[in-house]
Amino acid sequence: MERIGKRSNRLYGVRSEKRFHLTELLAVQPPEPLATFLDLNGYLPVGVPMLKRVLGLPGQTVCRNGLTTSVDDIAVGARREIAMDAAGRCRNGRAATSSATANSFS
DSSP states (O other), X not given: OEEEEEOTTSSEEEEEOSOOOTTXXXXXXXXXXXXXXXXXXXXXXXXXXEEEXXXXXXXXXXXXXXXXXXXXXXXXXXXXXXXXXXTSXXXXXXXTTOOSOOOOOO
């Protein structure tokens, strides 16, 4: 994983790290088959890293149940349920009118 950091007189730099801190922003290469899924569905080309925040450190348990994300059984966030993304694509192959709770990669 790579750490994203603000640099003076430049936008951002990326460097390889082995230790991370909560809420840091990381550049992560999605594994297969996720990388192919993201590419084929127009979300992210193969070879382009995803930007993710660190929510848990080694020894902590990060879970998502429905719309709620928790760390060590403490709710830390919730995502909105949306049927379509900003580009008008149906999320998770469900019809835009679906009211079912869908898991995502976010």
